[in-house]
Amino acid sequence: MDKFIKYAxxxxxxxxxxxGDKILSNSISLENNEVKELAxxxxxxxxxxxxxxxxxxxxxSNKSDIKLLVDQAIACAKVNDQVIDLSYISDLKGVVTTKxxxxxxxIDLEEKKKKLLNLAKLKKIQSLxxxxxxxxxxxxxxxxxxxxxxFNDVSTTFIAIAFAKKNNLIEQxxxxxxNHIGYELMEKAENVVKKVMTTASSLxxxxxxxxxxxxxxxxxxxxxxxxxxxxxxxxxADAILQKNxxxxxxxxxxxANEKLSxxxxxxxxxxxxxxxxxxxxxxxxxxxxxxxxxxxxLHSLETASIMKVQPTGNGRAQDLSSRVIPRMTATYIENGxxxxxxxxxxxxxxYYLKNSAGGQVNPTNGExxxxxxxxxxxxxxxxxxxxxxxxxxxxILDILPKICLIAKDLKLGSGSCGKSGQLVPVADGxxxxxxxxxxxxxxx
Amino acid sequence: xxxxxxxxAKSKVDSYEIFFIENNINSYDFNKDGINFTNxxxxxxxxxxxxxxxxxxxxxxxxxxxxxxxxxxxxKIAKLNKKDxxxxxxxxxxxxxxxxxxxxxxxxxxxxxxxxxxxxxIIKQDIGxxxxxxxxxxxxxxxxxxxxxxxxxxxxxxxxxxELKDWENSLSxxxxxxxxxxxxxxxxxxxxxxNLKRKKEIKSFKGDILFSEEVFGDLxxxxxxxxxxxxxxxxxxxxxxxxxxxxxxxxxxxxxVPLEPNKISTRSFDSEGIACKNINLIKNGVTKNYLxxxxxxxxxxxEGGNTFRTGSSSPIIGLSNLIIEPGIKKDLIKEMDKGIFxxxxxxxxxxDQVTSNFSLAVYEGFYIEKGEIKYPLKDCMIAGNLFExxxxxxxxxxxQKDTGDGWLIPKIxxxxxxxxxx
Numbered sequence: 114m115d116k117f118i119k120y121a122x123x124x125x126x127x128x129x130x131x132x133g134d135k136i137l138s139n140s141i142s143l144e145n146n147e148v149k150e151l152a153x154x155x156x157x158x159x160x161x162x163x164x165x166x167x168x169x170x171x172x173x174s175n176k177s178d179i180k181l182l183v184d185q186a187i188a189c190a191k192v193n194d195q196v197i198d199l200s201y202i203s204d205l206k207g208v209v210t211t212k213x214x215x216x217x218x219x220i221d222l223e224e225k226k227k228k229l230l231n232l233a234k235l236k237k238i239q240s241l242x243x244x245x246x247x248x249x250x251x252x253x254x255x256x257x258x259x260x261x262x263x264f265n266d267v268s269t270t271f272i273a274i275a276f277a278k279k280n281n282l283i284e285q286x287x288x289x290x291x292n293h294i295g296y297e298l299m300e301k302a303e304n305v306v307k308k309v310m311t312t313a314s315s316l317x318x319x320x321x322x323x324x325x326x327x328x329x330x331x332x333x334x335x336x337x338x339x340x341x342x343x344x345x346x347x348x349x350a351d352a353i354l355q356k357n358x359x360x361x362x363x364x365x366x367x368x369a370n371e372k373l374s375x376x377x378x379x380x381x382x383x384x385x386x387x388x389x390x391x392x393x394x395x396x397x398x399x400x401x402x403x404x405x406x407x408x409x410x411l412h413s414l415e416t417a418s419i420m421k422v423q424p425t426g427n428g429r430a431q432d433l434s435s436r437v438i439p440r441m442t443a444t445y446i447e448n449g450x451x452x453x454x455x456x457x458x459x460x461x462x463x464y465y466l467k468n469s470a471g472g473q474v475n476p477t478n479g480e481x482x483x484x485x486x487x488x489x490x491x492x493x494x495x496x497x498x499x500x501x502x503x504x505x506x507x508x509i510l511d512i513l514p515k516i517c518l519i520a521k522d523l524k525l526g527s528g529s530c531g532k533s534g535q536l537v538p539v540a541d542g543x544x545x546x547x548x549x550x551x552x553x554x555x556x557x
Numbered sequence: 558x559x560x561x562x563x564x565x566a567k568s569k570v571d572s573y574e575i576f577f578i579e580n581n582i583n584s585y586d587f588n589k590d591g592i593n594f595t596n597x598x599x600x601x602x603x604x605x606x607x608x609x610x611x612x613x614x615x616x617x618x619x620x621x622x623x624x625x626x627x628x629x630x631x632x633k634i635a636k637l638n639k640k641d642x643x644x645x646x647x648x649x650x651x652x653x654x655x656x657x658x659x660x661x662x663x664x665x666x667x668x669x670x671x672x673x674x675x676x677x678x679i680i681k682q683d684i685g686x687x688x689x690x691x692x693x694x695x696x697x698x699x700x701x702x703x704x705x706x707x708x709x710x711x712x713x714x715x716x717x718x719x720e721l722k723d724w725e726n727s728l729s730x731x732x733x734x735x736x737x738x739x740x741x742x743x744x745x746x747x748x749x750x751x752n753l754k755r756k757k758e759i760k761s762f763k764g765d766i767l768f769s770e771e772v773f774g775d776l777x778x779x780x781x782x783x784x785x786x787x788x789x790x791x792x793x794x795x796x797x798x799x800x801x802x803x804x805x806x807x808x809x810x811x812x813x814v815p816l817e818p819n820k821i822s823t824r825s826f827d828s829e830g831i832a833c834k835n836i837n838l839i840k841n842g843v844t845k846n847y848l849x850x851x852x853x854x855x856x857x858x859x860e861g862g863n864t865f866r867t868g869s870s871s872p873i874i875g876l877s878n879l880i881i882e883p884g885i886k887k888d889l890i891k892e893m894d895k896g897i898f899x900x901x902x903x904x905x906x907x908x909d910q911v912t913s914n915f916s917l918a919v920y921e922g923f924y925i926e927k928g929e930i931k932y933p934l935k936d937c938m939i940a941g942n943l944f945e946x947x948x949x950x951x952x953x954x955x956x957q958k959d960t961g962d963g964w965l966i967p968k969i970x971x972x973x974x975x976x977x978x979x
Contacts, residue, residue: 175599506938
């Protein structure tokens, strides 16, 4: 690869980065007790990123013609209007290998299929979809500043979707388990299947929530998605540079209840694990909010260079063909000192909302919306009837001071985050949290 | 090379299907200060499905040259699979294929310099662009199978997504087209962003909601695909499980029209090589047709022709170009006594496509009283069930709008929907 770096430098590049990615995945999906698809996928991708006359260009292809990619990346850079100087370019070297108890490659597909078919026998509802996938990846990154990294990764995914039906009413519930671990992830599979079936069946009997402003307790998953959507995105430095975040000019200022601390942590083995980011910088823990005070933004190499700070190991891209931008890794609310039972007792008339069906945020003005999968009414400090999926909406800077109680039962879950047309795997989590008042969507 | 793959697959298995796709995309990121990142992507995928001793196997690789590996892996997978008694055959050639008109000359002629000029023209407009991306790309498909299908086509597209900011308000817009995107479209978006000043809260009520063309398209897209999918009909997961049954308001007619000329999803054949047809999905509130691939089509004695593929995946059932038939009245705001006009919703992707219950925040909406727009809305949600909403349509506008995905949709007025405000 040195000859291509030399070639790019001869063409006037101040920085050259060459990446290669080899991915092999196996997947099995079941519809009830029938195998719907058994498939295997192999792909190679190569990319070259250059800084040419202070302009950034990227080219990628399945073909390993690196010289052509250098030429294409330079041609791309020449189109730009804006110039940039890159600082703190990584010179990190090393090999990272995912640790696992059971190598998915050591179990043949036949056995994996049998495992899934056995799980399908648990079916007690209208329909059950199960998907298993394991992926192995060899990722190489080198740059002209001496960075030379290799990541031998393994990840395993299990997805269960349950459909319950009663007369013409159909309800669904699902759960996705994904982590950088081996086949041992499937130890959780039976519980996951039972849980989604129970949730889907219970939803058939659940009532519609009444809309309005109420105190709300969010469980670990909903709290996690809240902290990802409402706080994490607003801390991404590209949003700050675009003047597109409610946290602009708020560093070292009180933005939340003093009980609240939020971190982004790429070092935890989770769906958001980033041993090194796509700029070649080491993943790390970054405290975003410390006791209510905004303490940090999340940076890629590009945003850190513009803002003249150190990168935080948050430069990520969906794949080698995509631009590296600031993204979260594992983002979570730190444990507090309350108990879940105490929180319930605090609420006279409100909701306990569980699980997440996704969310969206407008970082400019801080408007957000999150959907829970289901919940319970709370009356007089006691949990009452189940309610169907309801949404929670509000303004970030209004709601952060209203998170008044935080439990000490933090759990991380896996998710997928979309931004600028790119999807990356992330983790998010939280202990149970009590929000004094939030707008809940339901019947008027 | 495709002939070589055909010969190799033929020597190894009973029947096969070869799908090859090549994408070339040039992407430009820009903001109010100019273009800041340019990217070129060339990618391809070869997916081979084989049928051997009544078992199906699917494998994919990234380039044509790895075809032997791909066939061998697909065979290995098939051997692991259990017998599929439901599988009849890969898609059979259709009796005839309609030639479709797709005029991409204007877009194909567009040079890098023209794109730079267009982007600079956008930047010149007097508005804060926080983030924007322009893409120009082409896709080439080859579909060949042992039943005699041998089809090839290419298509071109360009897309623009942009986030505009005016004071504390920002709105995101996007459009796809086979013709070069025009600056006029961006100017309309700028006007909409500027119109969001002086937002006010309203009290909760149940009333009329007028949905803009884009919002209505967004709302129905996923639930309609889910509930009309032949696969979900087969597994009894759909709420629309009976044809010729009145399920929605009589005013509603929805058509899937892949043969409509010059649209983003215009195509003569689908991703299995089956001829596409224009069909009524809903006619005057009555379910008329479902969407099929060859597998579930064979099982329910229907024709396929409604699939899409990204490359390495199996064919996925989906909607192509969609048309909702227009109504009679021109200005629906005048018809409203008290209600809201919704032009953008937050979190539509979080809507439960199975139950079709929704509870969504209004991003861009206006309070309407006595036939007049009063002010933009702040902190407002709408909630209900899409199926009930489609039964409560009171008016459909005379004018339709191309919503940027090749969909032609009028404005839709519905009654009795929960608006959650203060």
